[in-house]
Amino acid sequence: EVQLLESGGGLVQPGGSLRLSCAASGFTFSNYAMSWVRQAPGKGLDWVSSISGGGGATYYADSVKGRFTISRDNSKNTVYLLLSSLRAEDTAVYYCAKDFEDAYYGVDVWGQGTTVTVSS
């Protein structure tokens, strides 16, 4: 069974940083792109970033480009999202997601999410 378990969320002050982790199991991790999708309170789904199976290609939404960094460690079956220069509008539940193949085009399996709150 494919499982994705996010961790690392919490309360952080504006301008601060946080690293989210997503531990994957139940599939050959390096064969699939992985993505992060967020959902602000009461709002819809918003794509944040994706990374290829080998980690050599990364993609970002314009709203987070230059502030967030996606990475992965295939030896640990884990994908990360480093959030920096955080703003109040980054407050959201962040979902880790497995893509259908080694290219971003859609989500196959979703994690349960980890909550990030940016507030002073």
Place this chain on the structure above:
Amino acid sequence: NFMLTQPHSVSESPGETVTISCTGSSGSIASNYVQWYQQRPGSAPTTVIYDDSQRPSGVPDRFSGSIDASSNSASLTISGLKTEDEADYYCQSYDSSGLVFGGGTKLTVL
């Protein structure tokens, strides 16, 4: 930028059939696959349709997806509605910039 537009809400009675539309802003929606996700209150999303019309294992055949190139839209149809289908539904496609989600449609089964 490419955008997907969905109705904010739809409602239908148990046992009936409902269709949720997803209209592309530019280009041809048929050029890239469309996925549909269900999100029940307080839960993470789950995938109910991928590659325009394919169902993941475990998704009942009451759920179906289609593309209408003439209206540049995708549709999710749920037949034999059950109260458990009450949820938010999101369409999703992609372009050279990344994944693109529709704004979501709240389905009420009353």
